[in-house]
Amino acid sequence: MSRRPSLVYWTGFAVILALLIVAPLVLPEFWRRFVTEILIWGLLAMSSDILIGYTGMVSFGQSAFFGLGMYGAAAALLSVAPPNLWLALVYGLAGAAAAAGFVAYFSTRLRDIYFAITTLIFSQIFYVIIFTWTAVTGGENGLTFDRPALAVPGLFSIRFTATTLHWFVLAMVAGSYLVLRRITQSPFGMVLQSIRENEARTRAIGYPVERYKIVAVMLSGLFAGLAGVLYALQNEFAAPDFVFFLVSGEAVIFNVIGGVGTLVGPIVGAAFFLLLREGLSRFFTEFYLIPLGAIFVAMVIFMPQGLLGFMRRWLNQ
Amino acid sequence: MSPAADTAPAAAEAAEPLLEVDDIHSYYGKSHILHGISLAVGAGEVVALLGRNGVGKSTTLKAIMGLVQPSRGRVRFAGGAITGLPPHRLARLGIGYVPEERRIFRLLTVIENLRTGLDRHGVGKERKKALLDKVYEFFPVLAERRNQAGGTLSGGEQQMLAIARAMMLEPRIILLDEPTEGLMPRMVGQIREIIGVLRRDGVAVLLVEQNVPLTLSASERVYILEKGVVRHHARSNELHADDGIIHQYMGI
Amino acid sequence: MTASSTSIWAFEIWGFEVGVPLQQVLIQTVNGIVTGMILALVASGLTLIFGIMDVVNFAHGELFMLGAYVGVLTMAATGNFWLALIAATIAIALLGAVIYLTTLRPLLGRDPLTTILATFGISLVLQNYALWQFGPVARKIAEPITGHFTLFYLQYPWYRVVIALISAAIIGGLWLFLKFGTWGIWIRATTQDRVMAQAMGIPVPSVLTTVFAIGAAMAGASGVLFGPLTAVDSSMGVDWILKVFIVVVVGGMGSLAGSIAAALMISLLEAYASLWVSPAQAVIVSFVVLILTLLFRPTGLFAATGR
Numbered sequence: 001m002s003r004r005p006s007l008v009y010w011t012g013f014a015v016i017l018a019l020l021i022v023a024p025l026v027l028p029e030f031w032r033r034f035v036t037e038i039l040i041w042g043l044l045a046m047s048s049d050i051l052i053g054y055t056g057m058v059s060f061g062q063s064a065f066f067g068l069g070m071y072g073a074a075a076a077l078l079s080v081a082p083p084n085l086w087l088a089l090v091y092g093l094a095g096a097a098a099a100a101g102f103v104a105y106f107s108t109r110l111r112d113i114y115f116a117i118t119t120l121i122f123s124q125i126f127y128v129i130i131f132t133w134t135a136v137t138g139g140e141n142g143l144t145f146d147r148p149a150l151a152v153p154g155l156f157s158i159r160f161t162a163t164t165l166h167w168f169v170l171a172m173v174a175g176s177y178l179v180l181r182r183i184t185q186s187p188f189g190m191v192l193q194s195i196r197e198n199e200a201r202t203r204a205i206g207y208p209v210e211r212y213k214i215v216a217v218m219l220s221g222l223f224a225g226l227a228g229v230l231y232a233l234q235n236e237f238a239a240p241d242f243v244f245f246l247v248s249g250e251a252v253i254f255n256v257i258g259g260v261g262t263l264v265g266p267i268v269g270a271a272f273f274l275l276l277r278e279g280l281s282r283f284f285t286e287f288y289l290i291p292l293g294a295i296f297v298a299m300v301i302f303m304p305q306g307l308l309g310f311m312r313r314w315l316n317q
Numbered sequence: 318m319s320p321a322a323d324t325a326p327a328a329a330e331a332a333e334p335l336l337e338v339d340d341i342h343s344y345y346g347k348s349h350i351l352h353g354i355s356l357a358v359g360a361g362e363v364v365a366l367l368g369r370n371g372v373g374k375s376t377t378l379k380a381i382m383g384l385v386q387p388s389r390g391r392v393r394f395a396g397g398a399i400t401g402l403p404p405h406r407l408a409r410l411g412i413g414y415v416p417e418e419r420r421i422f423r424l425l426t427v428i429e430n431l432r433t434g435l436d437r438h439g440v441g442k443e444r445k446k447a448l449l450d451k452v453y454e455f456f457p458v459l460a461e462r463r464n465q466a467g468g469t470l471s472g473g474e475q476q477m478l479a480i481a482r483a484m485m486l487e488p489r490i491i492l493l494d495e496p497t498e499g500l501m502p503r504m505v506g507q508i509r510e511i512i513g514v515l516r517r518d519g520v521a522v523l524l525v526e527q528n529v530p531l532t533l534s535a536s537e538r539v540y541i542l543e544k545g546v547v548r549h550h551a552r553s554n555e556l557h558a559d560d561g562i563i564h565q566y567m568g569i
Numbered sequence: 570m571t572a573s574s575t576s577i578w579a580f581e582i583w584g585f586e587v588g589v590p591l592q593q594v595l596i597q598t599v600n601g602i603v604t605g606m607i608l609a610l611v612a613s614g615l616t617l618i619f620g621i622m623d624v625v626n627f628a629h630g631e632l633f634m635l636g637a638y639v640g641v642l643t644m645a646a647t648g649n650f651w652l653a654l655i656a657a658t659i660a661i662a663l664l665g666a667v668i669y670l671t672t673l674r675p676l677l678g679r680d681p682l683t684t685i686l687a688t689f690g691i692s693l694v695l696q697n698y699a700l701w702q703f704g705p706v707a708r709k710i711a712e713p714i715t716g717h718f719t720l721f722y723l724q725y726p727w728y729r730v731v732i733a734l735i736s737a738a739i740i741g742g743l744w745l746f747l748k749f750g751t752w753g754i755w756i757r758a759t760t761q762d763r764v765m766a767q768a769m770g771i772p773v774p775s776v777l778t779t780v781f782a783i784g785a786a787m788a789g790a791s792g793v794l795f796g797p798l799t800a801v802d803s804s805m806g807v808d809w810i811l812k813v814f815i816v817v818v819v820g821g822m823g824s825l826a827g828s829i830a831a832a833l834m835i836s837l838l839e840a841y842a843s844l845w846v847s848p849a850q851a852v853i854v855s856f857v858v859l860i861l862t863l864l865f866r867p868t869g870l871f872a873a874t875g876r
Contacts, residue, residue: 058682106863113625113681113822117814118863124811125856132850245811249689256686287701293694300687301675382768408770420765422758433758433769436751486770 020170024163033234036166038274039173040230042267045254046180047223052252053261054184055216056196058112060248061103061119064126065221067243068095069228071130074143074238083148089229096225097218099126104217108210120245127243142239145232160233169230173267176223180263183219192216224251253296259306268307333396335360335521336412336490341380341390343373350376352545353390358490358521363512365524365532365553368542369568374525375417377542378492381523382414383407395489409437413483413491413520417498419475421482423468427459430467430478434485452481455514473504480511490521497528509535529558529567541566590844596723597840603729604798605836606736610791611809612816612828613740614784620823621760621780623681624673627688629788629813630806631695636661636789637801638699641708650713650793657793658786665785669778677777692806699803710796732794739790740829743783747825756780760823815855819862821869830871834858 020039024032044066051059072095073088080087107118130137137143149157150168160168183189191212194202203209232238241247250273251266258269276295280288303310334357343351351373358364366374379385381392383404392400399407408414413434422430431452435445453460456477462470467478476496483491496508505528512535515522526532532539533553541549543566556563615629626632636657643653668691676683714731717724747753759766759776767773792805799805816835820827835855843851862870 052682058685106860110863110867113623113685114818114867116682116685117625117818118859121811121815121856121859125853128849128852128856132847246807249693252686253690287697289693289697290701293690293697297672297687297690297694300683300690301672304679304683384764384768403774404764404767405770405772408768414768416765416768420762422761422765424761425754425757429754429757432751432754433766433771436754437770482769 017170017174020174021167024166029162032162032166034274034278036169036234038267038271039169040227040234041251041254041274042270043173043176043230044224044227044251045258045266045270046177046263047220047227048248048251048255049260049263049266050180050184050192050216050220050223052255053263053265054189054196055192055213056199057213057216058116058252059119059217059220060116060245060252061100061107061123061217062220062224062251063243063245063247064099064103064119064123065096065224066228066231066247066251067126067130067238067240068099069093069225070232070238070242071095071137071143071228072225073229073232074145077145077148077232078143083146085148085150085233088148088233089226092229092232093222093225096221096228100218100221100225101214103221104214108213108217120248123243123245123248127240127245130243131240137240138238140240142237142241144237147233147236165234169234172226172230176226177263177267180219180223184263188212188215256304257296257299257306259308259310262306262308265306265308272307333393334358335362335395336381336523337393338377338381339391339393341377341387341392343376343380343385343387345376350545351380351387354380354542354545354547356540356547356550358523360489361516361519361521362538363516363522363524363536365526365536365539366542367526367529367532367539367563368566370527372542373545374542375494378414378416378494378523378525382412382492408434408486408488411486411489413486413488415479415483415491415493415496417494419472419479421467421470421475421478423466425467426464427467427470427478428463430482431459431485434482437486448485448487452484455511456481473500473507476500476504476508477511484515484520488520490523491515492523492525494525495527496524497526497531505531512536527567529563533558592722593844594841596720596725597844598837599720599725600729601837601840602833603733604840605833606733606740607791607795608809608812608816608836609829609832610736610739610794611788612813612820612832613743613825614787615813616817616820616823616825616828617743617787618781618784619817620825621756621763622673622677622777624684624781625681625688625814626781626784627685627810628668628692628695629688629784630808630810631692631699632661632665632785632788632806633792633795633809634699634801634803634806635664635695636792637710637796637805638703638708638792639789640710640793640796641703641801644710650711653710654790654793657789661789661792662782662786664789666778666782668785669781673781674774674777692810696803696806703803705802707800707802710793710801712797728797732798735794736791739787743787744825752776752779812852812855815859819858819869820871824869824871827869827871831869834870 020035023035027035044062047065048059048062051057069092072092076088076091077083103119103122107115107122110118131139133139147160149159150164158164184192191202191207195209195212199209254269254273255266256269257272258267259265276292277288280291284291336358338354338356340353340355341351342349342353354373354377356364366377368374376385380387383402387400390400391398394410394412399410422433431449435448458474459478459481462474467475470478497505509531512522512524524532524536533556536553539551539553539556540547541562548566549562611629611633615626618624618626639657639660640653643656644650672687672691673684676687712726712728714728716727718727719725747757755766755771755776758769758771759773763773812835816831817828819835820829820831835858838854838858839851842854
């Protein structure tokens with residue numbers, strides 16, 4: 001976390017926010033959806049940053065939380081007519097929180113690599129359950145549903161347009177960012193970072209490290225779940241592919257590329273990755289992952305601080 | 318490079334010492350540990366480093382052995398610069414290392430521990446057997462326990478194994494870090510004997526110790542360290558355990 | 570208990586009639602051992618690598634997959650299975666060495682997260698490379714030994730027994746290599762205490778490269794051995810990597826014997842489970858075993874220190 005003069009920081013924030021608000025009004029359809037997707041994946045990567053960047057816990061469990069957010073929203077939207085936006089949010093977040101609690105209970109007592117592998121395997125557990133429990137989850141084919149309207153019962157009901165949906169997503173993501181920023185700068189956040197720096201010492205001082213870790217996982221799960229809900233709203237379907245552990249891997253990739261421990265980094269990383277993917281797939285068609293994967297590996301070796309870290313150093317020169 | 322049985326320090330070594338440490342500095346994170354250590358060890362000499370805990374004695378040995386990279390300064394061995402070379406090269410060049418806590422390979426048997434040093438290029442079966450026999454002669458208990466796992470040996474036996482293991486490299490100098498630490502007092506005499514044996518074999522020893530009487534009786538010269546620098550340098554037979562200087566730097 | 574002609578072992582538990590189809594259980598035992606041995610072979614490589622350099626090789630499944638593809642190519646060129654096995658072993662060993670030298674060695678001193686990420690990235694590259702080069706249509710490796718023997722009511726292919734034996738032989742060979750011989754001592758010493766190994770003159774950088782290559786070679790060989798049992802396609806590795814991770818964690822990371830025991834146990838349990846549920850659901854068995862292990866013996870069910 002760098003100490004930037006507040007004015008510069010907030011000005012920058014306002015500028016970017018303004019750009020993102022204006023975006024759907026000026027961009028063609030494809031790019032409009034693209035920006036919205038960047039925001040959603042950025043949110044997922046941001047949720048991963050809480051664990052990796054701030055608490056020092058490498059987690060591959062994001063896809064489980066994302067998936068349950070997605071399917072939770074689907075459940076809400078399919079079970080109630082007319083489909084209710086707020087119910088979708090509640091179900092999705094609850095589902096993600098439940099998954100997070102489950103994973104947290106088993107995994108947090110483990111250290112480092114074991115934690116990473118265990119979260120990975122839990123992602124797959126959820127994947128297998130969702131994939132095979134066809135009656136409830138639609139199995140391989142997933143679920144499709146209608147997008148709900150932005151409604152406050154009794155007051156108004158507006159159908160989402162692509163633009164207003166984008167603004168809704170933007171509001172959610174920006175809000176999440178601000179909330180997370182507040183949390184990471186709070187005493188709670190400081191303890192998390194202290195755990196990352198030196199877990200043994202934090203424990204010796206007297207902090208119940210396991211409990212903090214569990215809360216961190218649940219926090220991460222909540223925001224990943226929110227990303228899942230937003231994705232469901234955006235695309236109107238839920239599919240098991242998104243619960244496959246590769247999605248967790250991608251979240252971690254965005255996080256690392258952008259810069260861990262920065263909150264903003266993951267969104268930058270998502271944008272970078274998705275843009276690169278877009279560009280490379282024009283040349284390499286569906287095999288874009290070959291050069292993209294190679295670039296990622298090169299970045300891990302040569303730019304471990306991520307794009308943000310790199311730019312920070314470059315700006316400081 | 319055969320360890321000849323020298324009876325007297327060779328006069329030819331007056332030209333350049335076997336091991337020469339020149340103004341090395343080292344850091345641990347932000348901590349400045351070594352503030353410019355310089356010392357020298359001649360061929361077949363036993364030289365000691367004395368000092369309290371934390372003054373940088375072990376770090377000096379590690380810097381020589383390449384386990385710690387000095388930020389400044391040079392180390393020369395047998396006429397060549399060795400600063401920055403990786404430890405396994407230094408071992409092959411003839412520097413043996415016996416660390417604090419011994420660090421024998423606990424899950425390897427005694428003979429396997431010895432083989433980590435014995436199995437080298439250009440050493441024929443005859444010479445290997447001769448080396449093993451020699452070491453078994455010095456340390457009969459190792460011969461007895463040759464097929465036992467290193468971790469099952471007592472502290473004293475592990476110390477002997479650690480030294481024997483280093484001897485397998487046929488080194489010209491052995492860096493010996495606090496050999497009496499954690500050992501029963503009656504083993505101190507044994508350590509003195511072992512150092513004597515090494516000396517007779519023509520192997521130089523750079524000894525780090527806190528046991529003053531042992532150090533003064535086993536070594537020829539002693540450097541006294543404080544806070545990462547050499548404060549005093551004397552011939553061991555000119556010092557006594559109750560000298561003022563010893564009191565000053567060892568705090569006893 | 571009577572082995573009747575219908576070969577169901579029926580008995581009562583708490584008032585419920587339970588029927589255990591005895592012959593099928595025995596057949597599944599054989600199947601379980603066969604897949605277990607291959608799994609053990611792949612897992613051993615991963616455990617060996619982790620034990621010596623603390624690297625969790627995400628790309629291990631892809632090494633397995635590429636080994637199978639090298640087998641496919643060699644078979645197409647020569648028609649000889651054994652040649653394919655040798656070619657895959659050597660080719661993947663070299664690939665492993667190249668991967669280690671270019672991407673893992675630079676990362677050795679750093680945070681373990683970076684090696685997980687790097688190997689994950691490599692797995693993506695290799696997977697898509699295979700997809701690009703070989704296309705999405707699955708290939709086949711023909712069995713080297715056709716012919717069956719009668720196992721109860723089944724015609725059981727000899728080949729399956731043969732691969733179990735070969736896998737066991739390779740693992741046995743590895744064990745002998747580690748136990749005797751200079752390199753075996755060097756590898757074990759480096760695994761236990763890398764710093765002291767260096768101080769003893771052991772060429773640790775070469776040892777690390779060699780171990781990675783050996784682990785990779787074992788994965789590559791497994792790919793060829795497993796080839797005839799299944800279709801060879803670019804996602805083979807992904808399906809296996811998780812199971813391999815589970816095996817290694819359950820067995821105790823870094824413990825060779827533990828990995829082998831865990832591989833056999835999990836394969837057997839899954840084989841039995843697939844008598845009652847679909848194979849896609851049988852994998853839940855391995856998840857359950859993992860959870861139980863984490864709850865009660867997180868260091869691994871069979872964890873012996875070292876080796």
